[in-house]
Amino acid sequence: MVRSWKRSDLVGLVYTGPAGLVALVLFGIPIVVAFYMSLTDWPLIGNPRFVGLQQYQAIGSNDLLMSSIPFTLVYTAAATTAFFVVALGLALFVQDAKRGVGLFRTAFFLPSVVGVTSATLLFYAMYNNEYGPLDDLLRAVGLAHGDVDFLGTQGSAFASTLVLTTWRYAGFNMLLLLTGLQAIPKDLYEAAAVDGASRWRVFTQITLPLLRPSIALMLILTVTGSLLVFEPFFVLTAGGPDNSTVTVVMAMFREAFTKFDLGAAAAISVVILIALVILNSLQFVALRKED
Amino acid sequence: MATITSTIEPASLPSRLRPTSDTVSGRPLYYVVGIVLVILFLAPLLWSAWKSVTGNEAGGSGSGLGWDNYARLFAFGEGLPTYTWNSLFVAFLTVFGTLVISTLAGYGFSRFRFPGKNVIFVLILAILMVPHPTILIPIYKMFAMVGLQNSLVGLSLVMIMFQLPFGVFMMRNSFEALPRELEESALIDGCSRFQAMWRVLLRLTVPGLVTVSIFAFVASWNEFMAALVLLSSGKVFTLPIALVNLRSGDFGSVDLGALQAGVVVTAIPCVVLFLVLQRFYLAGFTSGAMKG
Numbered sequence: 001m002v003r004s005w006k007r008s009d010l011v012g013l014v015y016t017g018p019a020g021l022v023a024l025v026l027f028g029i030p031i032v033v034a035f036y037m038s039l040t041d042w043p044l045i046g047n048p049r050f051v052g053l054q055q056y057q058a059i060g061s062n063d064l065l066m067s068s069i070p071f072t073l074v075y076t077a078a079a080t081t082a083f084f085v086v087a088l089g090l091a092l093f094v095q096d097a098k099r100g101v102g103l104f105r106t107a108f109f110l111p112s113v114v115g116v117t118s119a120t121l122l123f124y125a126m127y128n129n130e131y132g133p134l135d136d137l138l139r140a141v142g143l144a145h146g147d148v149d150f151l152g153t154q155g156s157a158f159a160s161t162l163v164l165t166t167w168r169y170a171g172f173n174m175l176l177l178l179t180g181l182q183a184i185p186k187d188l189y190e191a192a193a194v195d196g197a198s199r200w201r202v203f204t205q206i207t208l209p210l211l212r213p214s215i216a217l218m219l220i221l222t223v224t225g226s227l228l229v230f231e232p233f234f235v236l237t238a239g240g241p242d243n244s245t246v247t248v249v250m251a252m253f254r255e256a257f258t259k260f261d262l263g264a265a266a267a268i269s270v271v272i273l274i275a276l277v278i279l280n281s282l283q284f285v286a287l288r289k290e291d
Numbered sequence: 292m293a294t295i296t297s298t299i300e301p302a303s304l305p306s307r308l309r310p311t312s313d314t315v316s317g318r319p320l321y322y323v324v325g326i327v328l329v330i331l332f333l334a335p336l337l338w339s340a341w342k343s344v345t346g347n348e349a350g351g352s353g354s355g356l357g358w359d360n361y362a363r364l365f366a367f368g369e370g371l372p373t374y375t376w377n378s379l380f381v382a383f384l385t386v387f388g389t390l391v392i393s394t395l396a397g398y399g400f401s402r403f404r405f406p407g408k409n410v411i412f413v414l415i416l417a418i419l420m421v422p423h424p425t426i427l428i429p430i431y432k433m434f435a436m437v438g439l440q441n442s443l444v445g446l447s448l449v450m451i452m453f454q455l456p457f458g459v460f461m462m463r464n465s466f467e468a469l470p471r472e473l474e475e476s477a478l479i480d481g482c483s484r485f486q487a488m489w490r491v492l493l494r495l496t497v498p499g500l501v502t503v504s505i506f507a508f509v510a511s512w513n514e515f516m517a518a519l520v521l522l523s524s525g526k527v528f529t530l531p532i533a534l535v536n537l538r539s540g541d542f543g544s545v546d547l548g549a550l551q552a553g554v555v556v557t558a559i560p561c562v563v564l565f566l567v568l569q570r571f572y573l574a575g576f577t578s579g580a581m582k583g
Contacts, residue, residue, distance in 0.1 A: 011405070012399045013399075016395070018391070019415055020396075020407075022392060022448070022451060022452050023414045023415045023418060026452040027418050028414060030426045037432070042432075100325065110336065111332060113509055114513075115509070115513025115561070117515040117535060118513065118534065118553075118558050119335075121550055123335065124538065124550075125551060128547060131346075133338065167335065171332070182577070228423070230424075235538070252424055256424075265424075266425075266429070269422060272424075273422060276420065276421075277420060
């Protein structure tokens with residue numbers, strides 16, 4: 001060693017200072033302000049008034065928010081299952097080097113670089129019966145008769161959104177799982193082949209257990225992202241029909257920017273924040289315990 | 292078309308030992324399934340591109356090829372050039388800011404010990420844990436106090452902050468993968484520490500830099516919620532906001548043809564960027580952040 005790497009304790013602060021400053025000013029302080037706002041009656045324009053915990057007490061009687069919670073939970077369960085099954089299937093499908101597999105990987109990943117809003121507007125047009133091809137396709141293959149209303153009921157709007165988000169997010173999650181698949185030592189497969197293990201046994205005894213860190217990362221990202229889902233429903237269904245597809249973040253958003261009640265919105269967002277921190281901590285603890 | 296290949300190839304195995312369908316004599320079937328899947332994933336994009344140059348009257352009626360949809364999109368609202376410029380401005384400022392700040396911080400976290408190191412690192416990573424709306428509502432108020440409301444610079448700052456956890460983590464791992472001997476020889480030659488990083492190390496972290504750039508570009512170019520909250524006048528709207536307004540139908544009926552032209556215009560930069568840089572991107576993806 002020519003120099004000590006601890007030559008000056010302050011040099012490191014100079015390098016990390018800008019990042020720390022951005023995190024402090026645009027993240028740390030806003031979090032504190034959000035907590036403060038949640039204790040006030042703060043209209044969009046005008047002066048705040050301290051009201052204690054009133055905003056939190058009002059959450060229970062916010063019907064739109066209350067009905068958005070089970071809806072968001074159901075969406076999260078459905079989306080997590082759908083993304084995982086599709087992404088794992090795709091990752092297994094493209095894990096081996098063979099002719100054309102690079103093209104497959106690229107094609108499956110490509111929707112993930114299209115913006116969520118653009119993707120949603122694209123599906124909005126596809127779900128339009130006069131303009132889009134989907135209703136004709138469904139009738140042609142006998143899956144539907146007469147008119148198809150892709151966004152007309154809660155169930156169909158939910159399913160239509162799930163198809164869109166699965167298409168948009170499957171490739172990214174495939175890549176996460178593929179990274180994990182590639183990290184599994186090949187000699188394990190060789191040993192299993194020598195022992196004459198069936199492909200199902202290889203999958204359940206080797207692939208799935210060793211893939212667990214990647215699966216865990218994928219699940220944490222997907223659960224968090226789905227609980228906070230906003231754009232797909234906001235743009236595709238606008239919460240309709242009859243507010244039956246309003247998500248938690250949409251309900252909070254309406255409080256802030258339709259009803260101009262920033263204090264109430266801040267209280268909701270603080271509750272969401274606490275719920276997510278607890279959930280993520282539980283997920284981390286569960287993962288660590290299993291390891 | 293470039294394809295995802297070299298970077299994450301598995302070690303070569305005799306084909307009979309591979310744990311997938313390759314072991315059965317299912318090669319033709321494999322490709323049939325593969326092509327069907329490719330069609331499923333690409334069809335919406337190809338359909339959108341096709342519809343953007345056909346059906347040339349508002350609402351999608353009319354027939355024949357042409358650029359009328361693009362012409363109507365061009366003239367919509369403040370005009371397509373304004374929205375595109377706004378989106379480019381935010382995207383470039385975000386990429387630039389994220390690269391500079393993440394590279395410096397990544398280097399600092401990987402090479403130095405200093406007071407408050409863990410506090411700063413945890414603060415940056417905590418950004419990932421917090422819902423965006425929780426931060427956006429107070430930022431909306433704070434920006435109004437300092438004159439950054441309705442500002443593309445303000446939006447870019449927020450986007451840089453959202454990109455920090457990924458960028459810093461990625462660049463720290465990239466620097467940590469490099470042996471310290473590399474800098475030591477540069478330091479012996481009389482380089483300053485910064486010069487050693489700038490001239491010697493940086494070129495070796497290119498996969499990380501490209502991955503961080505693509506993430507930052509795609510995220511800021513496409514950002515909807517932060518733009519919706521922070522921008523309020525047409526002059527500063529970015530493409531996603533303008534497109535949702537177009538869909539909302541300023542002219543009564545929704546102009547789905549122009550909307551598809553807008554989807555294409557918005558998607559193309561991200562698609563091209565990814566296709567051109569995907570080798571670097573995947574190398575960064577595999578070796579960097581995702582191992583954490």
